[in-house]
Amino acid sequence: MSGELYDRHRRVMPDWLALYYDDPLEITHGEGRHVWDAEGRRYLDFFGGILTTMTAHALPEVTKAVSEQAGRIIHSSTLYLNRPMVELAERVARLSGIPDARVFFTTSGTEANDTALLLATTYRRSNTVLAMRNSYHGRSFSAVGITGNRGWSPTSLSPLQTLYVHGGVRTRGPYADLGDADFIAACVEDLRDLLGHTRAPAALIAEPIQGVGGFTSPPDGLYAAFREVLDAHGILWIADEVQTGWGRTGEHFWGWQAHGSNGPPDIVTFAKGIGNGMSIGGVVARAEIMNCLDANSISTFGGTQVTMAAGLANLSYLLEHDLQGNARRVGGLLIERLRAVTAQDPGVREVRGRGLMIGVELTRPGTDRADPDRAAAVLAAARAGGLLVGKGGGHDTSALRVAPPLSLAVTEAEEGAAILDDALRSTR
Structure with missing residues (x-):
């Protein structure tokens, strides 16, 4: 189904309209910090539609x-x-x-x-x-x-x-x-x-x-x-x-x-x-x-x-609900967890950020040169593990962008960090 939609997309949308993944994802619905694709697979969303779903998907009050x-x-x-x-x-x-x-x-x-x-x-x-x-x-x-x-x-x-x-x-x-x-x-x-x-x-x-x-x-x-x-x-x-x-x-x-x-x-x-x-x-x-x-x-x-x-x-x-305070507490935990799991990865140049706005910069081991190929591979591997993250960077798009909704729970932060750890390990 997604392949058929992708073909239709390419026929009517501009070539410069960026899509993630070689096999692009159709998101059909969401709830809380999770979204589902057209095949019914659930993902933990650590990008929130480019930092736009700020509180939660399908927040009842909204x-x-x-x-x-x-x-x-x-x-x-x-x-x-x-x-x-x-x-x-x-x-x-x-x-x-x-x-x-x-x-x-x-x-x-x-x-x-x-x-x-x-x-x-x-x-x-x-x-x-x-x-x-x-x-x-x-x-x-x-x-x-x-x-x-x-x-x-x-x-x-x-x-x-x-x-x-x-x-x-x-x-x-x-x-x-x-x-x-x-x-x-x-x-x-x-x-x-x-x-x-x-x-x-x-x-x-x-x-x-x-x-x-x-x-x-x-x-x-x-x-x-x-x-x-x-x-x-x-x-x-x-x-x-x-x-x-x-x-x-x-x-x-x-x-x-x-x-x-x-x-x-x-x-x-x-x-x-x-x-x-x-x-x-x-x-x-x-x-x-x-x-x-x-x-x-x-x-x-x-x-x-x-x-x-x-x-x-x-x-x-x-x-x-003091979501700013939650971003400080859970974001602090998440960034330290990501620093811990990437400490021995020679291709991770830096884990940086504040609150629930975290970047993981990837470079070719032993250099400061960007590694956009690995960034794309990690993005795909994280998706396969049930996690959506973004990417960016001024040096050839080699930074992973982690920005979940501000209501993120501690257990979800731990789950997402573990999936990202697996994705990084699988692409070394």
Whole structure:
């Protein structure tokens, strides 16, 4: 059955639309932390539709909210008052920490980042943007133009002038051998030098932990140190929290909070987990930035009633059940378990991450060269063992990405680690 569907897929879908596995998987339903394929086989889901199923598959509170709202009205556009949209915006504004915050809802993280770039460049009257090497910010024309990961940026054409900054990857690059404090100092000095050779940029956009880049991150404090330099030049800071937001990193509700207490970013973008599978993205910014546009705008599908109902129910569940705390506790256990089982594997360069956002980087033994073939083999072997994980990385896609729903139980973490251990052993 899946072979027949795959043939149909190839006849009507673009060649560049990525699929996992040589024999692609059709997922038909899910519950909790598990999904089932078309043949009825059950899998422990450690990727959650690319970090999107944040709380659980088929969470009753969310499905009930969606069903009840769909029975009333699904959509009316932003041309009319929308109570669920206002209610979710109020909650997101409070949680953002941004003073006098305004919220604009979109349908995806790509569109959220696109909106943030529009706001920043308009507010600053500059089309120059700073971005991090190895970054990923979406698939729109402007977003691929600021993506610092060649594998996900299909064109060099862009409406923006993009300058790439050091620091998003701690263990690679010219500063990798430095201690954390010296690493930060070197990256800051590089930023100062860069700013001395260009017209003032509109903003720096950065993921606190790079998602598609393989769950890499700088030492804590880097972006706070960058912020001092940015503020001196009037440059805005955009935190791309599409993958790191809502408590996934365990220690903090937002990824940017790991970088010091000198205030929130000027703009925060979000998406993925807040909808638990429904299409919600958005931008939070202080009023003077959000209101800088001098033309009318709407969003036909951003903030539609049914997605907002899902977001409200999902966010309530997350907060009431302290899923951030669960990500910290169970994620800490899982990362230590993965470090233990990979300690003797010469092809595992690093196990890194925070909370339930963990990367396992694979390289050819004895080198720093990526091993994408083994990464693909481990992905397939894990699937055969009943576990779904993702992959990514800026060095030829050789990092496994482990990001289960935040309600993951300890027993499920142990089960998933054991399956991944077997998959790694079978591919040495």
